[in-house]
Amino acid sequence: MPDDNTPVASDDEVVAGDPSPGIDHEAPSLGELLPTPAGRSGLDPRAQAAALLDVEPVPGVAKPDAALVVDNVRKLFGGLKAVDVDHVEFQRGVITALIGPNGAGKTTLFNLLTGFDTPDTGTWQFDGKELGGVRAHKVARAGMVRTFQLTKALSKLTVMENMRLGATGQIGERFLAAHMPWRWRSQEAEVTTRAEGLLKRFKLDHMTDQFAGTLSGGQRKLLEMSRALMVAPDVIMLDEPMAGVNPALTQSLLEHVKSLRDEGMTVIFVEHDMDMVMDISDWVVVMAEGGIIAEGPPASIGENRQVVDAYLGAHHDEDLTDEEEDETSRPVALAVKDRPAGDTTAPAPDEFLLQASSVIAGYVPGVDILKGCNLELRDGEFIGIIGPNGAGKSTLLKSLFGLIPIRDGSVTLRGETITSAPAHKLVAMGVGYVPQINNVFPDLTVEENLQMGLYLGTHPFAERLDVVCTLFPLLGQRRKQSAGSLSGGERQMVAMGRAMMSDPSVLLLDEPSAGLSPALQDEVFVRCREINAAGVSIVMVEQNARRCLQVAHRGYVLDQGTNAYEGRGRDLLVDPKVIELYLGTLAKVD
Amino acid sequence: MDWSLIFTQALGAAVGLNAILFALAAMGLNIHFGYTGLLNFGQVGFIAVGAYGLAISVSTFGLSAWVGLLVGMSLGVILALVLGIPTLRLRADYLAIVTIAASEIIRFTLGSVAFRDISGGSSGLQQFAGEIRAVNPFPPGNYAIGPLTYTANQLFITIVGWSIVALFAFSTYSTMRSPWGRVLKSIREAEDAATSLGKSVYGFKLQSLVYGGLAAALGGIIVAIGVDSVSPQNYMTPITFFAYLALILGGTARVFGPILGSMIFWMLLSLTDTILRQAIGQGYIPSWLMTSTQVGQVRFMMVGLGLMLLMIFRPQGILGDRREMELDA
Structure with a gap:
């Protein structure tokens, strides 16, 4: 699993070097790049999607041309029902989104269907072939390929080697043939050409010879998707393809997913980003507590009461205003913090609880991720840090908490210098840290x-x-x-x-809402505000800039390792400079 | 101090039988651990079955030594299958536990009284390699190669041994540049990713275990021929860990890493040994500090210290790539 400490390129560099990170349309089309299995030829994605219009939006409904049919699949985890699906069908040649609150069993269902986990009961057919009990690698060879929620880039292999690995039926993968390069060289060349085409299409061609471990999170997602295409699948199952990807790259990933469908592939994906689900899916399947509670075209899902209750929460489309917060929050009896007996002086406004000045830090010798960051936290304050992927947000938290050495600059806690103090000492001094x-x-x-x-x-x-x-x-x-x-x-x-x-008197939170369903995300933000109200000062790093700035007193915007902007949370939220820098064209400002 | 003697001995150790054995064992571990990410803690078991396969075939069953050679290699393959089939679908640590236990079981079984008629008990078996030694093309006599002097027999087995090392290195080089090696490396990096791309991870792990185990069995056979004897106390568990040490010293996932590591390891042991002995003999080290009977232990302490320093200042080993290490997942 890629460690958080891995030095990664910033997504911004990619964006900077390339104003439109979408599909390279000059690259050969997917159809030319992928050998077309019989099942995909002559498939018209529009007709496949149109056929869904007449389908009644009820759970378990039959589809006119189902690629994947699932029956009675159940899986228990220690008495907890993780998956309990009676019947569901996935239409061929369209994009089906699988959504649901956290713990609904979406990823587990993926694992079961692709052979990565075995169900307690159940059968499922892919193109009429029974896949129950078939081992994972054979499922992939049968044409059903999945990606992972946490990307599995093969760090110490180059991007090209990652791609080549995806090709099936390689002669050189047999031990004896491996010794005889003349037997596999021509096939390798053909695989390489195909890989080059895909990399160009996914705009990773400038990274071909880099170790995959040096890619940024967004690039890893792209690599994983294009690597899966090397298998030339009929069905591609994407597990949260957008998680942790910045908005600019999201747009390009969306285009890629759509292009898969346009080439006749069946796409099934798990996602929390409702904008994306509404934007690209032809059909939406909703899971809750292991079962399918609803399915239908995207537009119908938002109106389904059951879905709204189970998944989106009651406040999904509105701000977390103070009145609403009062509604959502349960009565909380938090003990107001007692100050230590000796500490009677109230802190002056310019007296900082935690202060970082000109912090320079990084992971690899010679490469600074933070290039002079400043941060000031007053007692009782709630600060949000936002910024694009690779801006150094998590790195700043880690350097504050002594997890990585600070190369220059200083950090003080109640006036006492704690620059590069080891983390365990900081805990004793009242600093709490929640890793991402x-x-x-x-x-x-x-x-x-x-x-x-x-x-x-x-x-x-x-x-x-x-x-x-x-x-x-x-x-x-x-x-x-x-x-x-x-x-x-x-x-x-x-x-x-x-x-x-x-x-603790200070809590450092690294993307507490990452990977959570919207309702749970809101709950996390409300909880954070409650914790803060109880007297704990908070520094929060967030991808969800909107919510973060709504709950924080002040916000910092980081960009490429430096402070880009700072100010009151709500001011930043409507600041056109911030919107341009961070949110790209997809900004949804209230 | 007699520096020429010190260096001659060190050179001899660097190209000697032990260096060959450890080079092969470490090359096998490099396949397992360096390329595939398998933790085999019982490499000495593979060495033992190779050596005893030859010895028992000839001494006990009266077979031709050439057949014994094949038996030794086959046993290496069989051991890999027996250990791998039940464990390789499980988490990585199961293989580690099973291999270390198996290597001890093998040693105790071979040395047990119950099987004395077959494996010779604690005294082992001797004089079974005559048939192989007989094909030695070098006429009897002493041969001086540079500062080193070999008997015809030593020269023969050293050349054959290093040829096998070279062959295995070439095989490693070829396979690791092929799609086969790519799959092994992908298993090391992320098993699930390889599976999701249609690779039978289990099948490849098994192949890797057999391939690397065979290298160790070959090493065992070479040494058995070289000294024309086998004995259970030559196959103790620390041998596995010294082989790991040679691998890490030279650099993992590098074709020449384990070979270089093994040579340097034996050279260092020889250097520290002769230097300490001479220093004591000539009074440079006073007897209250250390006596010559303590040299054996102290040299391991010194080599251990050296290795710790290496790990601190060059964790990737001599031939390793620091950049690759930093990508560690």
């Missing part, structure tokens, strides 16, 4: 995770547990469950709850 990924101990129970948050033993466990469980009631219910069995949103609660256990 891998932020729970999956094999420990929720309660044990929370206990780890009190490792320093500064407070009685029961007392803090009460506070945290009031904040996140779900944690109380799931105390005995292992954190690894929780959904993404629930894990985020565990991670935040654990950071709150030590009663």
Whole structure:
């Protein structure tokens, strides 16, 4: 799995070098690049989509030309029903979106259908062939290829080697033939030509000989998608293709997904970005608690009451204004923080709780990610940091928390210099940090995770547990469950709850809403504001700029390792400069 | 101090039988660990089955040594299949546990009283390689190559041994530049990605285990022929870890890494040994500090210290690529 510490190129560099990061239309079309299996030839995507118009939008409805038919697929995880699908069909040659709240079982269903996990019961057919019990690599060879939510770029292989790997039926993949290059050289050349065409189309051709590990998150998504195409699949299943990709690249990914359909491929994708779902899908399947609760054309989904309740939350289209926040928030009995007895002086407005000045830091020697960042956090303040992918947001948090060495500049906490102080000392000084990924101990129970948050033993466990469980009631219910069995949103609660256990005065949050459904995202933001209201100062890094700036007092906009702009959250949100820099043309400003 | 003796001995160690054995064992581990990401902690088991396959075939069953050679190699393949088939579908650590246990089982079984009639018990088996030694083209006598002196037999086995190392290196070089090697590397990087692209990860892992295990079995056979004897205490678990050490010293996922690592490892052991002994003998090191009986232990401490420094200042090994290391996932 790509580590967060991996040095990555910034997506901005790509954008800067190339004003339109979309499809290179001069590159050969997909049809020319991919050998067309019999199932795809002569398929008219428009007719395939049009045929769906007459289909009644009810769960489990039969499709006129189904590529994939699923029956009675069930999977239990430790007594929890992860997937429980009675019947669903996926129309050939169209884009079907699979949506649903966190923990609805979308990724698990993907895993089951592609052979990466085995169901307790169930059968499914692809083009009439039974695929139940077929091993994952054979599913791929049969023409059903999937990508992963967390991209699996083969870091130490070059981009080209990644691509070549995707080709099927390679003679040189047999051990003895591998010793005889004359037997596979011509096939390798043909594979290379095809790969070059695809890379050009996906505008990765300038990276051909780079290690895949040096690609940015967005480029990795592109690489994974084009690598999957090397298999020349009939059905491509994309697991959150847009997660963690900046808006400028999103547009180009969207175009690519559409072009797959236009070439006759069947696309099934899991996604949280509702704009994207509405924009490109021909059909939407909604899952909740393992089952299919609705399906229909995109327009019908937004009107479906069940879907709105289960998935989008009651406030999906509005701001988190103060009145609404009062509505959404449950009554919270948070103990207002007691200041240490000795600390009687209230901080003056220009007295900073946490201050970073001209911080320079990076991962690889000679490459600075942060090129002189400043940050000021007053006591009780809530700060949001936004910026494009690769701007250095997470890096700034890591350098504040002592996870990476600071090369120049200084950081102070209550006036005391903590530049590059080790993280464990900062925890003792009242700093809490919630990493972006891998932020729970999956094999420990929720309660044990929370206990780890009190490792320093500064407070009685029961007392803090009460506070945290009031904040996140779900944690109380799931105390005995292992954190690894929780959904993404629930894990985020565990991670935040654990950071709150030590009663921190500053909380550093790295993209707490990443990968969550809209309703849960809103919940996270509301919780953060509650935590802040209880006296904890917060620094939050976010991809969801709109929500982030709505809840924060002040915002910082980072760009290429420096402070681009700063100001009151709501001012930044409507600042045309910020919109241009960060949100691109897709900005939706209220 | 007699520096010419010190360096001659070091050179001899760098090209000696032990260096050949460790080069082959480390090259096998390079296939397993360096390219495929498999943790085989029982490489010495492969060495043992290779050596004993030859010895038992000849000494116990009276077969031709040439047949014994094939038996030794086949046993290496069979061991890989026996260990790999049940474990390679499981998480990586299962292979590690099973291989280390298997290598100990093999050693204890070969040395056990119950099987003394077959494997010779703790004293092992001797004089089984005559038939192979008989094809030695060099007439009996001593041969001086540079500062080193070999008997005809030593010269023969050293040349054959290094030829096999060269052959295996060439095979590694070819396969790792081929699509086959690409699949192994993709399994090391992200198994699921390889599976999602239609590669039978299990099948490739099994091939990798067999391929690397065969290298170790060959190493065992070479040494068995060279010294014309096998004995269970020559196949202790630390050998596996010394082979890993040679691999990491030279640089993983590099064709020449394990070979260079093995040569340097044996050269260092020889250098520290002779230098310490001479320094004690001539009073440079006072006897209250160290006596010559402690040299064996101290040289390992010094080599260990050197390796720690290497890992700190050059974690990628001698031939490794720092940039690649930093991409570590």
